[in-house]
Amino acid sequence: MRQFLRVMLLALVAGSISGCGYNAIQQKDEAVKAGWSEVINQYKRRADLIPNLVNTVQGYAQQERQVLTEVTNARSRVGQIQVNADDEASLKQFQQAQGELGSALSRLLVVSENYPTLKSDQNFRDLQAQLEGTENRITVARGRYIQLVQDYNTYIRSFPQVITAKLFGYQAKPNFTVENEAQIAQPPAVDFGTRPQPQDPQPAAAQ
Numbered sequence: 001m002r003q004f005l006r007v008m009l010l011a012l013v014a015g016s017i018s019g020c021g022y023n024a025i026q027q028k029d030e031a032v033k034a035g036w037s038e039v040i041n042q043y044k045r046r047a048d049l050i051p052n053l054v055n056t057v058q059g060y061a062q063q064e065r066q067v068l069t070e071v072t073n074a075r076s077r078v079g080q081i082q083v084n085a086d087d088e089a090s091l092k093q094f095q096q097a098q099g100e101l102g103s104a105l106s107r108l109l110v111v112s113e114n115y116p117t118l119k120s121d122q123n124f125r126d127l128q129a130q131l132e133g134t135e136n137r138i139t140v141a142r143g144r145y146i147q148l149v150q151d152y153n154t155y156i157r158s159f160p161q162v163i164t165a166k167l168f169g170y171q172a173k174p175n176f177t178v179e180n181e182a183q184i185a186q187p188p189a190v191d192f193g194t195r196p197q198p199q200d201p202q203p204a205a206a207q
Contacts, residue, residue: 021161025170028152032173035145036085039176042138043078043098049131050075050105056127057108060118064111071108074101088174095176105131142176149175 054068078101083094112118119125153172156165165171 020164021155022164022168025152025156025161025165025168028148028155029170032085032145032148032152035141035148038141039138039145040083042134042141046131046134046138047075047078047101049127049134050101053105053108053127053131056121056124057112057118060115060121061111064108067104067108067111071101071104074104077101085176086173091174091176146176149173 050071054071057064058068074097078094078097081094081097082090084090112124153175155161156170156172
């Protein structure tokens with residue numbers, strides 16, 4: 001009889017927890033974590049393209065050292081950040097660094113417009129296409145993450161889930177915004193070890 005009562009009590013507790021949204025909170029929390037991992041993966045993909053891009057542009061436009069240095073430094077700062085998506089200050093720092101990197105890449109692409117030979121290089125065009133695809137993936141992953149966080153936050157603030165969330169220490173998560181992130185209008189190109197090419201010839205001065 002005692003064993004039967006224990007089983008019934010456990011079943012009642014389990015049913016109560018389930019009815020208060022405990023299992024759903026777990027699922028939504030895991031979905032947010034998976035969404036954040038995808039955001040990080042896509043940003044890493046972009047960072048991995050940058051060294052090749054810098055090498056390629058440098059081969060054609062060595063005089064653009066300031067822009068090349070800005071991109072390299074911005075990528076380095078991104079790599080040094082230990083981001084915690086559950087910490088608002090950490091998330092803002094990560095977002096700011098990614099925004100600075102995106103802005104530096106945009107300036108580099110503007111510079112590339114001044115070098116027709118660079119723009120016609122196949123490696124550059126291939127890398128530009130890869131970067132464009134990566135930017136699109138970042139946008140999709142970031143948008144999905146924002147939706148997942150909104151869904152999670154709304155759920156744990158609703159009754160009766162709010163009681164369960166407080167009981168087990170689940171708190172609202174800071175969300176990811178894109179207000180200060182510069183968007184790359186055109187994706188960049190990269191170099192796969194091709195030897196540097198001479199600079200584009202300058203037009204001859206009028207006689």
